[in-house]
Amino acid sequence: MADVLITEFMHEPTAQALIADFGAHWDPELWCKRAELLDRVADARAIVVRNATQVDVELLDAAPKLRLVARMGVGLDNIDVAACRARGIEVCPAVGANAVSVAEYVIATAMILLRGRAYYATPEVIAGTWDRPRYGSGLELAGRTMGIVGFGSIGQVVGARARGMEMKVIAHDAMLPEDAPAWKDAARVDLDTLIEKADVVTLHCPLLPETVDLIDAARIARMKPGAVLINSARGGIVNEAACAAALRSGHLGGAALDTLKVEPIDATARELFAGLDNLILTPHVAGVTRDSNRRIAEVAAANVRRVLGAPAG
Known part of the structure; x- marks a missing residue:
């Protein structure tokens, strides 16, 4: 299982860099495959999400190793921030990037x-x-x-x-x-x-x-x-x-x-x-452009590197 999960669409070069460095698992549709998500998150130390992935108590209970929720965006209503805080999990939105x-x-x-x-x-x-x-x-x-x-x-x-x-x-x-x-x-x-x-x-x-x-x-x-x-x-x-x-x-x-x-x-x-x-x-895309996608992905990736440290090997 992967150290890093990317559960939604992401700027591809940045996602590929996380795959190369951390062996990240990237599935833009993982957010809607709940059973698979709960299975894969068991070994994850970081999860990279947008606004569709529900980071709730059920998911957190399935993720004992989780240290970071990197949010590609700023709204946190899909993330149980209090439950993350109680478990010592950082929640890092990409403030200002979009x-x-x-x-x-x-x-x-x-x-x-x-x-x-x-x-x-x-x-x-x-x-x-x-x-x-x-x-x-x-x-x-x-x-x-x-x-x-x-x-x-x-x-x-x-x-x-x-x-x-x-x-x-x-x-x-x-x-x-x-x-x-x-x-x-x-x-x-x-x-x-x-x-x-x-x-x-x-x-x-x-x-x-x-x-x-x-x-x-x-x-x-x-x-x-x-x-x-x-x-x-x-x-x-x-x-x-x-x-x-x-x-x-x-x-x-x-x-x-x-x-x-x-x-x-x-x-x-x-x-x-x-x-x-x-x-x-419009379908929730005011903050979604090729330019902002790159910026928020880079912020999320930087948070992954900061929290998890240098990749092994």
Whole structure:
């Protein structure tokens, strides 16, 4: 059995280096082969995961030699951190390694949604329809307000890019101290003020009991008419039924949801979102690009080398 398990997709050259140095076992689908995963983890000293692998008490009980959970990403809701800590197992997320990819996703989707249907005009243009009044009725980012919920490493990179687009940046983060240097670049506001003032609301907070349905029907109703909502954090933070209803009514100008309560999408969400032309759905890839894949893999591999030491031989 292998010292190192890689249970999901990974930047291939980095994975191959771990295979060469540690005899790592890499199976991008191991996360969904639970019985095999529990068998293989018995001898593992390190496991490299994304967000699909459930590192729970059952897995930890099957892994007496485990010393490291290297997370390719930043969210830890698939990892029982307390149980790891109790066993002396390090949990190391790749903080900041995918921040640029997420930030570019936010800016790109905000631009698309504020411009209305302009970016979807290709079929009509090819067909000879030249509806400039309809497709030319969108809005600019410049001069508008970006509201960032969760002003950690990713939220701050989003803010920097929003300022580069000449947006005003306001943010809410109850965990970030009032005297943190990051606040020099954003106005610190409470959540409800942010909801009411932002033209674009983007979420970068963890999924915790207190953030489930954080953006519910009441908060969506308090958003500006025509505002845009972007969730590239975690499914469950946005109440999907309330979001769909606001998109249908036109109260929300648009939404981009990269994360859903159930992934892949289930029948309930499929029915909620069917036919909405002011909605962008993506399969949890805001932070996933070839560039970020390399960076987060390198961070994970560096943590493996640090914790396990030089490979034998």
